[in-house]
Amino acid sequence: MAESILKVEHISLAFGGVKALTDVSFSVERGSVFSIIGPNGAGKTSMLNCISGRYRPNSGNIIFNKQDVTKLRPNDRADLGMGRTFQNLALFGHMTVLDNIMVGRHHLLKNNWITGPLYWASKAQKEELAHRRYVEEVIDFLEISHIRKAVAGTLSYGLRKRVELARAMALKPDLILLDEPMAGMNLEEKEDMARYILDLNEEFGITVVMIEHDMGVVMDISHEVMVLDFGKKLISGLPDEVMADPHVKRAYLGIEDEDTDALQEAG
Amino acid sequence: MSSLTMRPCGDFRTSYKQDNTIFETKTIRYAAILSIIALCFAPLLVDSYFITLLIQISYLGIAALGLNILVGYTGQISLGHGAFFGFGAFASAWLNTSFSIPVFLCIPLAGFLTMGVGMMFGAPAARIKGLYLAIATLASQFIIEDFFARAEWFSGGSAGSMAEPLNLFGFVFDTDQSFYYVALFSLVFMFIWGCNLMRSRDGRAFVAVRDHYLSAEIMGVKLNKYRLLSFGVSSFYAGIGGALYAHYLGYVSAEGFTIFMSVQFLAMIIIGGLGSIKGTLMGVIFMVFLPEALEGGVGLMKMTDWGNIPMVVDGLAYIKEMAIGLVIIGFLIFEPEGLAHRWTQIKNYWKFYPFAY
Numbered sequence: 064m065a066e067s068i069l070k071v072e073h074i075s076l077a078f079g080g081v082k083a084l085t086d087v088s089f090s091v092e093r094g095s096v097f098s099i100i101g102p103n104g105a106g107k108t109s110m111l112n113c114i115s116g117r118y119r120p121n122s123g124n125i126i127f128n129k130q131d132v133t134k135l136r137p138n139d140r141a142d143l144g145m146g147r148t149f150q151n152l153a154l155f156g157h158m159t160v161l162d163n164i165m166v167g168r169h170h171l172l173k174n175n176w177i178t179g180p181l182y183w184a185s186k187a188q189k190e191e192l193a194h195r196r197y198v199e200e201v202i203d204f205l206e207i208s209h210i211r212k213a214v215a216g217t218l219s220y221g222l223r224k225r226v227e228l229a230r231a232m233a234l235k236p237d238l239i240l241l242d243e244p245m246a247g248m249n250l251e252e253k254e255d256m257a258r259y260i261l262d263l264n265e266e267f268g269i270t271v272v273m274i275e276h277d278m279g280v281v282m283d284i285s286h287e288v289m290v291l292d293f294g295k296k297l298i299s300g301l302p303d304e305v306m307a308d309p310h311v312k313r314a315y316l317g318i319e320d321e322d323t324d325a326l327q328e329a330g
Numbered sequence: 331m332s333s334l335t336m337r338p339c340g341d342f343r344t345s346y347k348q349d350n351t352i353f354e355t356k357t358i359r360y361a362a363i364l365s366i367i368a369l370c371f372a373p374l375l376v377d378s379y380f381i382t383l384l385i386q387i388s389y390l391g392i393a394a395l396g397l398n399i400l401v402g403y404t405g406q407i408s409l410g411h412g413a414f415f416g417f418g419a420f421a422s423a424w425l426n427t428s429f430s431i432p433v434f435l436c437i438p439l440a441g442f443l444t445m446g447v448g449m450m451f452g453a454p455a456a457r458i459k460g461l462y463l464a465i466a467t468l469a470s471q472f473i474i475e476d477f478f479a480r481a482e483w484f485s486g487g488s489a490g491s492m493a494e495p496l497n498l499f500g501f502v503f504d505t506d507q508s509f510y511y512v513a514l515f516s517l518v519f520m521f522i523w524g525c526n527l528m529r530s531r532d533g534r535a536f537v538a539v540r541d542h543y544l545s546a547e548i549m550g551v552k553l554n555k556y557r558l559l560s561f562g563v564s565s566f567y568a569g570i571g572g573a574l575y576a577h578y579l580g581y582v583s584a585e586g587f588t589i590f591m592s593v594q595f596l597a598m599i600i601i602g603g604l605g606s607i608k609g610t611l612m613g614v615i616f617m618v619f620l621p622e623a624l625e626g627g628v629g630l631m632k633m634t635d636w637g638n639i640p641m642v643v644d645g646l647a648y649i650k651e652m653a654i655g656l657v658i659i660g661f662l663i664f665e666p667e668g669l670a671h672r673w674t675q676i677k678n679y680w681k682f683y684p685f686a687y
Contacts, residue, residue: 066429083586086458095524102368115548116548117544117548136547137547137548137553138547138548138549138550138552138553141549141550142547142550146548147548149544149545153545154541154542154544154545155538155541155542155545155546156542157537157540157541157605158534158537158538158541162534162537165534165550166534166535166538166546166549166551167552169535169538169552171550171551172530172531172532173531174531174532175531175532176532176559176562176563178408178524179526179527179530179531179532179533180523180524180526180530181526182526182529182530184338187526187531188347188350191345191350191529191530191531192346192350195346198347219604230549232548234549266590278460295398310595
């Protein structure tokens with residue numbers, strides 16, 4: 064058993080009277096692929112937003128790399144090595160793909176508004192080019208080299224998703240949060256994406272926390288699955304264990320009517 | 331992928347350095363260098379009135395580039411750029427006369443002073459956006475204008491203040507011809523500064539904040555820092571432009587730095603192209619030459635029988651003002667992305683000339 068990279072302890076989040084999350088706790092092992100599933104409105108994205116710092120939970124703690132990050136701003140979490148992608152595309156539409164990914168290197172670059180413009184006189188040029196080299200590695204890995212000079216807003220949906228993944232990878236994160244990386248993709252694109260997720264997990268050693276609705280993918284690539292329903296954690300464990308759980312079947316997967324009746328009778 | 335197709339055959343890049351240049355191709359770079367060299371000979375070739383126009387383009391261009399960094403690249407708005415320009419002018423004159431700092435140091439110092447003032451007035455940007463920010467910066471325009479009128483220790487009040495000409499190692503730049511070189515050098519320097527800024531860390535952060543601030547923050551960009559810094563850099567440019575203006579004219583008075591000037595700066599960058607460095611320069615050239623072209627047009631009309639009427643001959647001042655408004659409206663309707671975009675389209679057209687479709 065490896066150590067845990069992310070520990071979520073008793074997170075509760077409410078928007079006025081709406082309880083988005085109630086007392087959710089879990090921990091993610093370093094180097095694993097951790098999936099969060101659940102019906103629409105279960106609080107999956109809220110959970111991810113709490114981890115990445117978009118929302119601040121009403122109570123509870125988030126421990127990342129043995130450090131309490133509950134009160135940190137999103138940009139500070141990026142410095143600590145947390146990257147994420149969004150459910151709805153969130154690329155910088157007017158920038159080229161290359162620049163988009165270079166923004167991911169922001170927290171690792173040192174030049175500023177004075178040393179940057181002194182390009183040749185300061186070390187900015189050397190620094191930019193060194194980081195460009197790493198960015199090209201990511202571009203090679205995700206097979207987007209043919210579009211590196213294209214403007215991000217002009218790309219197709221599948222490619223934009225991939226560029227977004229590239230941008231998050233350029234952060235050189237220890238932990239990457241993926242919000243529905245395969246939504247709206249066809250089978251081939253899904254297979255590609257699943258392969259990238261596995262590779263970035265195994266080759267780059269990045270821990271993955273993802274939300275995904277495609278059960279086939281979740282079953283195949285996750286090490287651990289957690290089910291949320293109405294803001295509460297139903298169960299977490301190995302994919303097969305979770306799938307076998309009757310509550311999960313009722314809440315999310317859907318089963319035959321007779322079985323549901325039987326379950327409801329059983330209470 | 332227009333940027334790919336715009337590259338000529340045989341232009342292969344074998345290093346990241348080659349792929350990261352300011353100018354797209356060698357031809358463009360050589361053309362730019364040659365035109366700068368050609369501009370160095372301008373005082374020998376054209377009359378001094380034309381030189382004053384070129385100097386005007388230089389100091390207005392520097393300030394307009396600052397506004398474009400703020401509006402075009404960072405997606406914020408400022409209606410107080412004219413006041414910042416004026417602050418730079420007064421600050422440089424004040425530093426020079428009150429502390430007898432040499433002028434060539436006063437100009438950058440005035441830039442930094444204006445930067446501080448700009449960041450102070452840009453502080454609301456941390457909280458508000460769009461129209462509300464426009465109104466907040468409008469306040470800075472009026473507050474600074476009022477400051478010019480009241481702070482006699484700083485601006486000389488309604489009397490204005492005198493600014494010494496630039497003096498470098500005993501050589502005094504007090505004629506149009508000599509100051510032209512100072513203006514040209516400053517313009518080239520500040521534009522290269524802008525180009526390099528936009529291809530390094532902070533420039534990308536500005537654009538990221540504009541395009542999608544939520545994901546910019548997730549990527550590690552400190553939102554408030556960059557919103558403020560954008561105001562700072564923008565005012566820095568305005569301050570440098572203003573300081574050049576002061577030491578060129580030798581006299582600064584508060585009357586020029588009104589809201590009209592701020593709007594004129596906005597017009598320049600809208601006409602030139604928001605978020606484009608070469609567009610900024612095109613917009614400034616356009617706005618400086620527009621009144622000249624109108625004057626020439628009226629001059630031609632005077633020569634004809636039907637044009638030599640008081641409405642045309644005496645109405646020149648009104649025609650100039652109306653034309654600026656007309657041009658802005660025209661650009662917003664027909665070419666909202668400005669001259670820079672039009673330029674790219676013309677280049678694309680000629681590249682594929684007989685087979686454009």
